[in-house]
Amino acid sequence: MNSAVGVSCPCGKCVNCAVYNRSVCAAASADAVEQLNRISHTRTFSRGSIIQAQGEASDIVGNVVEGVVKLSNASISGNEHIVGLLFPSDFFGRLFSEESQFSYEAATDVTLCAMNKLAFERFLVDHPKVEHEMLKAKLDELDAVREWAAITNGHTTMQRVATLLYVFSRRSKNQHLESGAPSDFVVHMPLSRRDIADYLGTTPETLSRNIQTLARAKVIRIMNAKHFELLNVSELIKHSGETRTDLDRIASH
Amino acid sequence: MNSAVGVSCPCGKCVNCAVYNRSVCAAASADAVEQLNRISHTRTFSRGSIIQAQGEASDIVGNVVEGVVKLSNASISGNEHIVGLLFPSDFFGRLFSEESQFSYEAATDVTLCAMNKLAFERFLVDHPKVEHEMLKAKLDELDAVREWAAITNGHTTMQRVATLLYVFSRRSKNQHLESGAPSDFVVHMPLSRRDIADYLGTTPETLSRNIQTLARAKVIRIMNAKHFELLNVSELIKHSGETRTDLDRIASH
DNA sequence: CGATAACTTGATGTGACTCAACTTAAGTGG
């Protein structure tokens, strides 16, 4: 069996993979999955390490299994802007291009299901159903990126902070369904203040001030740097400047 | 021949289409093109008219043949943010989704090669090569949107204005290769000040001030509201805060 | 040629960035 091969997925079969159902792999037929097993392997990266540097030739692609990967763009002025965050089941890497315009960096300790880029590209051409799924995923991603661009551009910092808090609350809600079930209202922010600031298009100082303002207004309670309790969700939504419907759509991306 | 059919492309065959080579259609085989001819038809929209309203069920997709289409997102606060501009050969519409999250609006008078969405979706499933081309186009678009998000977020208004001017100068350069050949240094901005401002994430007032500042510094000359002459390109690049290499990559999107 | 929209210019207020000091948390080695 493949499970004996060193480079194959340690889960033995992709169908046992934690993110299988949510990833594009779910569209693969039985023998296609077999093929994926052969070309994929698990890799881990510790927080802060570069998975793929901006402008460098890219050789691997795959799915995030655990942790958060940040997709960022460093400008000549030195400051980097985070243009995307990748969570478990999200696909990483730049298909069908020599190099990646952005750098992929581990925002937390990360586990990836990695594949050789060329091998996966060949796989996609042989399996139009999976490629179709990939196209749909990328169309969704495109909408999400555009929506986020609209938020970071037309809203105040407070609105962005409130939006992010709400979105992460929905996300961690799903994540913790089984694991000890912390309150629905505890938000886990795995990123550093700097990363959050870079993602929101602001500075750590301004971000901090806004978080403290929300805490003083009893909208949230700061448990520690990475954990918040939502005390007043409807008030948080008011601060976001969005409707609940819109927020839930954004969170589902 | 198809040319007799009312709804077919007036060019008779897609291969005679002005944007054929640059669009995804170029990947279609002979009989596939025949099929596209059957389901496509030309439609025109006058400046300001809505091609597809935000949140409404979308029924048509296709390519922009002439003019500029703006892709925008109206927030509850009233102000709209333009999240994308579509130029000739760009694909419009939201495939594989009930409705479009953004509104498509004619920023200038526009000619489209439109197709029924479901018909084109069926076509794509039957023609993996075209769908493959579509995926590649969407991956490129994703990079472009992210790069633009990084620009509008991390740069000053002046830098954004200079970047846009440069990008449009490269674009109109290509457009006018045959038509009376205006100078390489004449930039045509087909959009209104408000649209440009919405695209750059600023206001018409601030935009105007920056344009006037560039004119006073002899970097550009304002011929009229929609035409500018570039007097000092290297100075314009300095104002953009980007390297020429980066700007040219952005322009090629 | 008059009316309406588009664009420009001016004056003013403020949200957010910058620089800087301080506090708290997280590692590290003896």
Added chain:
DNA sequence: CCACTTAAGTTGAGTCACATCAAGTTATCG
């Protein structure tokens, strides 16, 4: 396990780029 070091986060004061409100000017169109 605790002192030590370094990073991460918070708070404060000052400044400035940009939004806003308002008035004027130039295009555009019936």
